[in-house]
Amino acid sequence: MFVDYAKINVKAGDGGNGVVAFRREKYVPMGGPSGGDGGRGGSIVIKADEGLSTLMDFKYRRHFKGKRGSHGQGKNMHGAGGEDTIILVPPGTVIKDDDTDEVIADLTRHGQQVVVAKGGRGGRGNARFATAINKAPSLAENGEPGEERWIRLELKLLADIGLVGYPNAGKSTLISKVSAAKPKIADYPFTTLVPNLGVVRLNSGESFVLADIPGLIEGAHEGAGLGHRFLRHIERTRVLIFVLDTAQTENRDVLDDYHTLRRELEKFHPSLASKPYLIAANKMDLPEARNNIAKLQEKFGDHLMMISAATGKGTQELMARAYQLLSSIPMEETVAGDEVVLRKFHDEPAFVIENIDGVFEVSGKRIEKLAAMTNFDTDEGLERFQRIINRMGLEDALRQQGIQAGQTVRIKNLEFEYSE
Ligand SMILES: Nc1nc2c(ncn2[C@@H]2O[C@H](COP(=O)(O)OP(=O)(O)OP(=O)(O)O)[C@@H](O)[C@H]2O)c(=O)[nH]1
Ligand SMILES: [Mg+2]
Numbered sequence: 001m002f003v004d005y006a007k008i009n010v011k012a013g014d015g016g017n018g019v020v021a022f023r024r025e026k027y028v029p030m031g032g033p034s035g036g037d038g039g040r041g042g043s044i045v046i047k048a049d050e051g052l053s054t055l056m057d058f059k060y061r062r063h064f065k066g067k068r069g070s071h072g073q074g075k076n077m078h079g080a081g082g083e084d085t086i087i088l089v090p091p092g093t094v095i096k097d098d099d100t101d102e103v104i105a106d107l108t109r110h111g112q113q114v115v116v117a118k119g120g121r122g123g124r125g126n127a128r129f130a131t132a133i134n135k136a137p138s139l140a141e142n143g144e145p146g147e148e149r150w151i152r153l154e155l156k157l158l159a160d161i162g163l164v165g166y167p168n169a170g171k172s173t174l175i176s177k178v179s180a181a182k183p184k185i186a187d188y189p190f191t192t193l194v195p196n197l198g199v200v201r202l203n204s205g206e207s208f209v210l211a212d213i214p215g216l217i218e219g220a221h222e223g224a225g226l227g228h229r230f231l232r233h234i235e236r237t238r239v240l241i242f243v244l245d246t247a248q249t250e251n252r253d254v255l256d257d258y259h260t261l262r263r264e265l266e267k268f269h270p271s272l273a274s275k276p277y278l279i280a281a282n283k284m285d286l287p288e289a290r291n292n293i294a295k296l297q298e299k300f301g302d303h304l305m306m307i308s309a310a311t312g313k314g315t316q317e318l319m320a321r322a323y324q325l326l327s328s329i330p331m332e333e334t335v336a337g338d339e340v341v342l343r344k345f346h347d348e349p350a351f352v353i354e355n356i357d358g359v360f361e362v363s364g365k366r367i368e369k370l371a372a373m374t375n376f377d378t379d380e381g382l383e384r385f386q387r388i389i390n391r392m393g394l395e396d397a398l399r400q401q402g403i404q405a406g407q408t409v410r411i412k413n414l415e416f417e418y419s420e
Pocket of ligand 2: 171172173184185192213214215
């Protein structure tokens with residue numbers, strides 16, 4: 001089964017909690033703080049692996065949860081970090097944030113990888129909060145929650161040359177003649193339902209990858225037929241071959257076919273229409289084809305190659321020409337390095353306040369994270385929380401919104417009563 005799209009949820013591991021502990025030593029009634037830090041949570045990493053060719057695995061598994069870090073322990077022992085979770089995808093997979101549509105990474109080569117959800121850092125143990133004034137703090141942080149988001153995986157095949165044409169034009173017949181690919185061939189439209197790739201080896205020893213996609217019809221860019229779903233698989237090709245039914249076995253006009261194909265490419269993405277191309281005038285073994293030669297020659301001149309995919313006549317020459325064209329175009333590097341590819345962060349406000357029927361709801365990643373990391377069981381935890389939110393400017397902002405003593409402030413599942 002060929003699957004080229006998936007939507008998955010990734011949740012990195014939470015950091016382990018820091019702990020409160022004190023040294024116990026002989027003859028020392030009250031030792032210093034010795035609570036260790038929690039370990040970092042495991043991140044979720046996506047990595048390209050050439051052993052894969054589809055996103056089929058994600059049809060059945062849509063949630064990925066990272067390992068959490070261990071909690072800290074007494075005697076200054078830090079918790080162990082959670083191991084990263086590695087998700088393998090085929091090279092050619094584009095990863096997008098489902099909320100923002102932003103491209104997180106474009107993994108084109110084997111081994112490239114990107115962190116899609118970062119593990120939370122471990123909470124600090126009380127040993128880290130000791131100061132000259134407070135030598136025995138009973139304050140420790142909880143671990144930071146791991147990042148979570150929905151992401152989309154879109155596979156765009158990595159082929160050098162793409163075949164485009166109407167249904168029944170002979171694309172699959174052609175790829176089966178010039179490569180080892182064995183697609184289904186039949187004289188009804190939309191025989192090909194998913195893209196086929198074939199490796200073409202020229203007599204000269206060179207080779208390239210050819211892609212055969214389902215036939216295009218008018219309106220394909222809007223989803224007519226099957227075209228739309230598969231047009232993105234030729235986005236990365238560097239040369240196109242328009243395969244035309246020169247014999248017009250379906251009584252259309254051969255030049256109309258060509259203009260429709262071009263228009264569909266253009267509307268799907270202008271970059272498709274501007275790729276270097278050749279015209280393969282197919283089905284030249286049929287007598288009807290001869291009537292159309294003159295006008296094709298007039299229109300395309302040098303771009304035109306006459307072939308019969310059925311008998312193989314002219315197909316080797318077409319491949320050699322296509323390769324020549326391909327090698328004259330510089331390789332476009334889509335990504336630079338080998339490791340982490342691209343990762344964007346937004347500068348978000350620390351919090352947003354909404355007044356819902358007199359309850360002041362405070363949300364925002366930073367403040368929610370702080371709340372999750374605070375251990376409210378101790379007075380010191382609560383005090384520190386208040387100190388930090390005031391530094392963020394929360395109290396001022398609440399006052400600006402007209403909060404009165406006795407009203408409720410809610411942060412996620414925590415509620416506080418406001419007092420001056
Ligand atoms: N006479 C003749 N028939 C051909 C030639 N090439 C393909 N055909 C026939 O045309 C019909 C369609 O061929 P396919 O290769 O399946 O066409 P396609 O372009 O892949 O079609 P879709 O997958 O539907 O888009 C089949 O019956 C082929 O045998 C040719 O050069 N000459
Ligand atoms: Mg086909």
